[in-house]
Amino acid sequence: MRTVIFDLDGTLADTSGDLIAAANHCFRHMGLGDLLDPGLDAGVALRGGRSMLTHGLTKVALFDAATVDVYYPMLLDAYSGAIDVHTVMYPGALEAVEALKTAGYGVGICTNKPEALAEMLLARMGVRDHFASLVGADTLKVRKPDPEPLREAARRAGGDPAQCLLVGDSDTDRNTARAAGVPSVLVTFGPSGEDMAALHPEALIGSFDELPETVERLIGRA
Template sequence: MKTVIFDLDGTLADTSGDLIAAANHCFRDMGAGDVLDPVQDAGTALRGGRAMLTLGMSRLGRGDEVATIDRYYPMLLEAYGAAIDVHTQMYPRAMEAVEVLKAGGYGVGICTNKPEGLAETLLQRLGVREAFGALVGADTLPVRKPDPEPLFEAARRAGGDPARCVLIGDSDTDRNTARAAGAPCVLVTFGPAGGDMAALEPDALLDDYAALPALVDRLLA
């Protein structure tokens, strides 16, 4: 079976608002107030918790305090898990595209660098977990993206051949994962960093999920 494997944050769903809120919870605990902006810093949010803490600490003139970032990272994850779906929304037509792909005989799965437990919780809260045949998170395996093994594992768990998969993502991490796996990569242009995707030279760019099924057919022909 051919499989279509999706990144989660910034690809299937805009999770940036809830991620920024969790980071600002940490900065308020430091007495610094809300250091990050939900709009301006959305791109950094989708790169993960440590990236947000590092950016905020640098704005406070404390970017070299690695121990502080390490100490607050668990607090960030706890705050995020407690309010994981307040602002998060699936991107338009994403789930419609998933259903069309499944009807066309493709397996579908998720390969994310979000911890698996948080990804599982979020997908359940959004009511879409059952649509995906596989979920591989940052801590599912001993390695994470851009190592290709999480992508291969997601394809296997979705019932497919790892050599016949395509990765849908939104970052250089996804592009590098696909490159390491020898798999085609589609990068979405509607996320916070969408304008930068063309420079990464993916196999295709996606402006609207309505176009994905035909694009996948072409790439995996």
Template sequence: MKRCVIFDLDGTLADTSGDLIAAANHCFEAMGIDERLDPAADAGTAVRGGRAMLTLGLTRAGLMSEERVTKWYPELLSAYDAAIDVNTTMYPGAVSAVEALLRDDYAVGICTNKPEALAEKLLRSLGVRDLFGSMIGADTTAARKPDVLPYWTAVDQAGGRRDASLLVGDSVTDRKTSAAAGVPSILVTFAVGGEDVHVLQPEAVIDHFDELQPKIVQLIG
């Protein structure tokens, strides 16, 4: 069993906000809502997922209801699936950082709250799926982050040691997940609103993937 690093996906490994917002705006257009989410100003909501984007747009239009969010969520996923990699890119240094971990004999996996099929499709489209020994999505297990079940499943499937693992993420959800599991977290600042992660008091913070491996060595060896 190896030391293990588990990554979040959206807002951590890849900037997916542009394609997520495009999918939400497709739904608003279909609803006849004139106002659209802004790819820059609303990127922080995008990385929180489809339901958060629908809630924001419907609230702005004065049409918010949980029934509408539930009704349009499948349409949003369908639109996203059809154009999942138009604007999405890996963050600078992400691939090199993962490759360096593999060379140093770490187990590496992903634990995301993106539906598994969409996450798998995106990773393959970006050409990076084979770098990860596990890929656990929102619907892979009976729970999703911040529950510990998907995190431990990601560690186990990657061939990692639970007692020598950590989570790299960008959000309060990732921080809560690591805390629930009793493992360290490293949060990134380069996602939208990234400087806010300092208040979550993770074990470490990085501004670029070049800083990742030294932090990992300090925390789990």
């Protein structure tokens, strides 16, 4: 079976608001106030908790790797307690997923969000059952851009890892697909959309309406 594997944060869902809220909780605990802005720092948020802590502390010239290590568990705890307050699926995401499944493709998720948090978020949003597989940052001993999580997501979705495609929104996703020897499709509607063309993926899409035709062009009919 041919499979289409999706990144989660910044690809299927805009999770930046809840991620930034969790990071700002940590910064307030440090006595620094809200260092991240939901509008300006959305792209940083979608790179994960450690990136947010690093970015915020760098803004005030207080970055220290040990501080990031200390506060990262607090960030995860705050995030898990308010994981779906601001998060929304991108327009057309689920419709595209269902169209791909109807066409015969397997569909799964490969994310660098910890698996338990990804499972929690998808369940809270009522969309977990749309996906045949979910591989998170800690599901295996390696994470993206190592190709093995992508391959495992394809296998768990019932597919051949050599005949999959990764839909993402970052250089991590582009490099993961390249390492696996499969195509990548990068979305341009997220916070870092203007930077995607420079990564030279096999395809760019500005809307999920474009995805089914793009998938068929790149990996063939299911």
